[in-house]
Amino acid sequence: MTTSFSSLPIVDVGALKASEVAAADVNALSKQLYDVFATTGFAYLVNAPLSFDHEEIFALAREFFTLPHEEKMKLAKKSFHRNNQNTYRGYFPTQPHLASDNLKEGFEIGSPVKNPTHPAPEAQKIRLSEPNVWLDKGAFGRQERLEQLHDELQTFASKLLSLLAVSLGKDANYFTPWLLDSLSTLRLLHYPPVPQNQAQPHDVDAVKLSCTPHTDSGILTLLHQDATGGLEVLNASKQWVPAPYVPGSVVVNIGDLMAKVSGERFTATMHRVRAPPPKPDALDARFGRFSVPFFFEPGEACVVVPVDGDGESVVYGEHVRQKMATWVEFQEDSGYETGTTEEL
Ligand SMILES: O=C(O)CCC(=O)C(=O)O
Numbered sequence: 001m002t003t004s005f006s007s008l009p010i011v012d013v014g015a016l017k018a019s020e021v022a023a024a025d026v027n028a029l030s031k032q033l034y035d036v037f038a039t040t041g042f043a044y045l046v047n048a049p050l051s052f053d054h055e056e057i058f059a060l061a062r063e064f065f066t067l068p069h070e071e072k073m074k075l076a077k078k079s080f081h082r083n084n085q086n087t088y089r090g091y092f093p094t095q096p097h098l099a100s101d102n103l104k105e106g107f108e109i110g111s112p113v114k115n116p117t118h119p120a121p122e123a124q125k126i127r128l129s130e131p132n133v134w135l136d137k138g139a140f141g142r143q144e145r146l147e148q149l150h151d152e153l154q155t156f157a158s159k160l161l162s163l164l165a166v167s168l169g170k171d172a173n174y175f176t177p178w179l180l181d182s183l184s185t186l187r188l189l190h191y192p193p194v195p196q197n198q199a200q201p202h203d204v205d206a207v208k209l210s211c212t213p214h215t216d217s218g219i220l221t222l223l224h225q226d227a228t229g230g231l232e233v234l235n236a237s238k239q240w241v242p243a244p245y246v247p248g249s250v251v252v253n254i255g256d257l258m259a260k261v262s263g264e265r266f267t268a269t270m271h272r273v274r275a276p277p278p279k280p281d282a283l284d285a286r287f288g289r290f291s292v293p294f295f296f297e298p299g300e301a302c303v304v305v306p307v308d309g310d311g312e313s314v315v316y317g318e319h320v321r322q323k324m325a326t327w328v329e330f331q332e333d334s335g336y337e338t339g340t341t342e343e344l
């Protein structure tokens with residue numbers, strides 16, 4: 001159960017940098033993470049075992065989003081660009097007509113590993129296991145670095161998952177089979193500033209959002225956020241608690257799936273993002289908020305069973321398709337000329 005917290009805890013995960021994590025560190029960290037995920041569901045992790053610093057991560061995001069619109073649209077999912085084949089991985093543009101309170105553009109990358117063990121059913125409209133899409137090296141030369149970032153975040157998240165297994169009284173490798181053909185997604189996000197004329201609503205209490213309240217769907221999320229601010233987390237007293245930028249930290253939060261698997265011992269906490277402050281040119285992609293969430297997910301065919309052995313099992317691919325119906329970038333009317341109307 002979420003508690004009435006007023007700030008998020010900070011957890012030092014430096015011990016995970018060791019190639020063999022000491023037993024005492026495993027015990028201490030698993031206890032600490034259990035407490036965090038059973039109360040706030042959110043924390044700042046410091047000393048993460050990553051070779052990337054924030055500067056590089058946000059330089060990658062900025063470099064992608066400042067590409068010309070036509071270049072980004074070459075990578076757009078089919079629902080935004082009818083001639084493209086990719087349905088799940090790739091770029092999604094802003095949808096101002098649908099989502100004035102959910103205004104964002106994004107670029108999504110799955111695991112760079114090709115040839116999944118269980119190829120996705122071809123008949124599905126959204127192919128969760130499809131390969132990534134990239135521009136030619138000359139147009140955007142960051143494929144390798146972004147794939148490396150995906151790999152490192154997957155390894156980091158797997159270490160955290162092992163600690164969670166221990167914290168739930170299981171063997172450290174208990175969840176390892178989940179990760180076969182993992183669907184984990186690295187998502188570069190850009191929230192443009194709100195145009196000047198929309199920035200001051202008549203109702204002074206109205207909060208202008210760029211990302212509406214939601215819980216994440218997978219195992220856990222590792223979020224890099226820039227210093228703009230705006231992330232807020234809902235506590236048990238229904239207050240939105242700010243989660244400002246903490247230099248060098250990675251924000252972690254539990255997703256729906258892990259909350260369910262833990263028998264609701266862990267909490268998937270609701271969160272949202274306030275719109276970034278207005279800038280002179282709201283459409284200029286150098287402005288606004290940049291964030292890079294990594295959604296740590298099992299494979300599409302993975303049958304996820306709650307640790308207590310009672311409670312319903314769920315096939316991850318089905319769980320994520322259900323959740324997708326609520327995501328703005330998968331709404332039927334994308335606002336772009338596409339002509340597709342089938343089921344997800
Ligand atoms: O941009 C952020 O800080 C949070 C994004 C988020 O919550 C999400 O994409 O699920």
Ligand SMILES: [Fe+2]
Nearest residue numbers: 214215216271
């Ligand atoms: Fe989220």
